[in-house]
Amino acid sequence: MGAYFFKRFLLIIPTFFGVTLLIFSMTRVLPGGPVETMLMQAQMGGDAGGGFSTQNDSGQVLSPYQIEELKAFYGLDKPIMTAYVEWLNKIVRLDFGESNRYYQPVIDMITERLPISLTFGLVSLVLGYLISIPLGIVKALKHKTTIDFITSLAVYIGYVLPTMVVAIALLTIFAFKLNWFPLGGFYPNNYGELTGTWEQIKGIFPHVVLPLAAYTAGSFAYLTMLMKNNLMDNISADYVRTAVSKGLSFNRAVLRHAVRNSIIPIASQLGGLITVFFAGNFLVELIFNIDGIGLMSYNAIVERDYPVVMGQLAITVFLTLIGNILSDVIVAFVDPRVKFGN
Amino acid sequence: MNSLTKKKLQRFRSIKLGYYSFIVLTVAVVLSLFAELFVNNRAVMVHYNGQYYFPTYTAVNSGRAFGLDYDYEVNYRDLKQHFQEENNGNYVIMPVIPWGAYETDSIPGQFPPYPPSQRHLLGTDGTGRDLLARVVYGFRVCILFSLIVMFFNYLLGITVGCMMGYFGGLTDLVGQRVIEILSQVPMLYVIMILSSVLQPSFTLFVFIVVLLGWLSKTWVTRAQTYREMGRDYILASRVLGAGSPRVIFSHVLPNILSTLITMVPFDLIAGISLLTSLDYLGFGLPAPTPSWGALLREGTENLESIWIVSSVTIAMIVVLVMVSFIGEAIREAFDPRKYTYYR
Numbered sequence: 001m002g003a004y005f006f007k008r009f010l011l012i013i014p015t016f017f018g019v020t021l022l023i024f025s026m027t028r029v030l031p032g033g034p035v036e037t038m039l040m041q042a043q044m045g046g047d048a049g050g051g052f053s054t055q056n057d058s059g060q061v062l063s064p065y066q067i068e069e070l071k072a073f074y075g076l077d078k079p080i081m082t083a084y085v086e087w088l089n090k091i092v093r094l095d096f097g098e099s100n101r102y103y104q105p106v107i108d109m110i111t112e113r114l115p116i117s118l119t120f121g122l123v124s125l126v127l128g129y130l131i132s133i134p135l136g137i138v139k140a141l142k143h144k145t146t147i148d149f150i151t152s153l154a155v156y157i158g159y160v161l162p163t164m165v166v167a168i169a170l171l172t173i174f175a176f177k178l179n180w181f182p183l184g185g186f187y188p189n190n191y192g193e194l195t196g197t198w199e200q201i202k203g204i205f206p207h208v209v210l211p212l213a214a215y216t217a218g219s220f221a222y223l224t225m226l227m228k229n230n231l232m233d234n235i236s237a238d239y240v241r242t243a244v245s246k247g248l249s250f251n252r253a254v255l256r257h258a259v260r261n262s263i264i265p266i267a268s269q270l271g272g273l274i275t276v277f278f279a280g281n282f283l284v285e286l287i288f289n290i291d292g293i294g295l296m297s298y299n300a301i302v303e304r305d306y307p308v309v310m311g312q313l314a315i316t317v318f319l320t321l322i323g324n325i326l327s328d329v330i331v332a333f334v335d336p337r338v339k340f341g342n
Numbered sequence: 343m344n345s346l347t348k349k350k351l352q353r354f355r356s357i358k359l360g361y362y363s364f365i366v367l368t369v370a371v372v373l374s375l376f377a378e379l380f381v382n383n384r385a386v387m388v389h390y391n392g393q394y395y396f397p398t399y400t401a402v403n404s405g406r407a408f409g410l411d412y413d414y415e416v417n418y419r420d421l422k423q424h425f426q427e428e429n430n431g432n433y434v435i436m437p438v439i440p441w442g443a444y445e446t447d448s449i450p451g452q453f454p455p456y457p458p459s460q461r462h463l464l465g466t467d468g469t470g471r472d473l474l475a476r477v478v479y480g481f482r483v484c485i486l487f488s489l490i491v492m493f494f495n496y497l498l499g500i501t502v503g504c505m506m507g508y509f510g511g512l513t514d515l516v517g518q519r520v521i522e523i524l525s526q527v528p529m530l531y532v533i534m535i536l537s538s539v540l541q542p543s544f545t546l547f548v549f550i551v552v553l554l555g556w557l558s559k560t561w562v563t564r565a566q567t568y569r570e571m572g573r574d575y576i577l578a579s580r581v582l583g584a585g586s587p588r589v590i591f592s593h594v595l596p597n598i599l600s601t602l603i604t605m606v607p608f609d610l611i612a613g614i615s616l617l618t619s620l621d622y623l624g625f626g627l628p629a630p631t632p633s634w635g636a637l638l639r640e641g642t643e644n645l646e647s648i649w650i651v652s653s654v655t656i657a658m659i660v661v662l663v664m665v666s667f668i669g670e671a672i673r674e675a676f677d678p679r680k681y682t683y684y685r
Contacts, residue, residue, distance in 0.1 A: 019526045165638065
């Protein structure tokens with residue numbers, strides 16, 4: 001099995017190259033790059049300024065020579081493959097370059113926002129599991145009773161509604177109508193004055209509740225359904241019947257045997273979660289105006305800030321690929337029946 | 343139709359929640375195709391000087407055609423009132439909701455968005471367009487979008503997946519690598535980058551979404567085809583001399599189709615969610631197209647006009663929950679596990 005996972009790790013390399021090269025060339029080939037954006041802004045600025053004109057005869061703000069220089073500055077003057085190899089060379093040394101818009105190292109922009117996304121990722125993860133596993137167990141045991149039906153409605157709505165719509169609904173009801181929570185942002189206005197970790201946490205708390213609920217809603221619904229269905233399968237399996245007929249009480253048979261087996265598919269989700277810490281749901285961050293990594297990469301796409309886009313992409317793809325393998329490792333670890341590579 | 347399929351259909355029909363959701367939703371989709379007859383600012387029928395007019399799908403009628411003093415298109419709501427006042431046998435039959443999805447209304451002395459009233463049952467959006475009309479036409483747009491995208495996703499995904507599973511070997515190996523790379527590409531990124539550059543029309547937008555959307559279907563089809571290929575009946579049909587097309591189309595496909603069908607409702611939900619999210623961000627369909635996502639965006643920008651957000655959210659919940667009921671019912675009908683336990 002070691003050889004199998006080693007092979008899997010090696011396969012990360014071509015996939016990583018493939019994905020990054022694809023997006024990299026896309027950012028190059030498609031119009032609207034940083035130089036063009038700049039030219040457009042300069043043109044509009046020139047028109048608005050009126051008084052002085054830097055425009056030459058062709059109506060361009062900048063001379064072809066200046067444009068070439070700008071392109072060289074952004075590294076756009078080289079052929080795609082050369083530029084890509086250069087980018088790759090830097091990436092493997094963890095040099096993500098500088099933002100086209102903010103002239104700040106990409107890595108700084110990411111680390112600055114990491115605590116926010118990390119908070120949401122971790123807390124919603126723990127919360128999701130803490131709610132959905134017990135709820136799934138209860139729903140499976142009380143299949144087709146009132147409790148099952150009522151919770152099903154909540155689960156269904158959480159499952160089918162896009163996270164974004166859940167976020168908007170929460171914002172409208174609890175922040176706007178009822179005024180229980182602030183409308184957005186992560187830090188309270190007086191955050192600078194707060195001293196001590198406890199005070200700071202208390203200040204942030206109301207800002208976190210709604211986004212967290214939105215974050216958790218989707219995964220909670222999915223996990224609950226997964227848990228319930230797995231457990232129902234396992235309860236009706238032969239080994240539970242055997243355990244009960246050997247004299248074990250039904251509840252003990254379920255909790256000791258069936259539940260443990262039902263958690264395996266849920267454990268297989270764990271690997272993919274290392275991206276959760278990083279990616280952040282940009283829609284939730286956008287709606288609640290939280291300056292996390294999701295919002296940063298969204299803005300980077302909108303503003304064509306390609307070094308940021310590429311940097312974020314590289315990390316996400318890498319983590320996703322590692323996460324996929326991690327999932328399999330976890331499954332192999334918790335379930336001795338699973339043998340990979342045979 | 344073989345007896346197994348009949349049994350599945352029968353089971354589906356016996357699951358009331360899913361079955362009725364299916365009927366209601368199908369009727370809603372079919373009606374929405376003719377939404378112009380129910381939600382429109384053009385009359386369904388006009389009776390004027392002994393002649394009948396059906397202006398819904400025909401060319402624009404100018405005001406003069408009905409004895410009014412203007413050349414631009416008739417305002418049928420005013421015409422109706424006008425005829426009633428004249429009271430000489432002419433009449434206008436308006437649709438149930440006499441407002442178009444693109445038509446802006448202005449009430450003197452007020453600024454849009456107008457709250458719900460007799461005039462606009464759900465209120466209007468920020469430019470004074472009837473919200474109910476926008477929601478109805480938005481439903482049509484997103485369900486059609488989702489269905490079309492799904493059709494192409496399945497067509498491509500099943501074709502490629504079947505090929506990979508059937509031929510195996512090099513086809514499978516190359517296919518796997520290519521698809522693995524493509525499926526790692528963040529779809530939302532590509533769609534956002536492409537659609538901000540290309541200003542997509544409906545067709546182009548469908549194309550962009552299908553471009554990466556079909557991949558997920560190949561994995562399932564491939565795995566299923568592999569499983570079927572190992573079965574004895576395939577070997578038997580081979581021995582009897584069946585060629586590749588026959589094996590694929592009359593043996594493998596019907597057998598894997600039942601697995602694929604259970605996924606359809608959930609893909610429909612995913613399609614609607616995707617379109618709504620993209621429209622919300624402004625990377626979706628071009629501007630005046632009625633869409634739920636665009637309405638949500640407007641609603642979040644004017645939270646005081648709570649009717650915008652609440653109408654769209656409720657409409658989405660109703661439609662999506664119904665779709666998921668259908669999905670659960672299909673799943674149960676195709677895989678009837680009797681959960682019996684011994685305690």
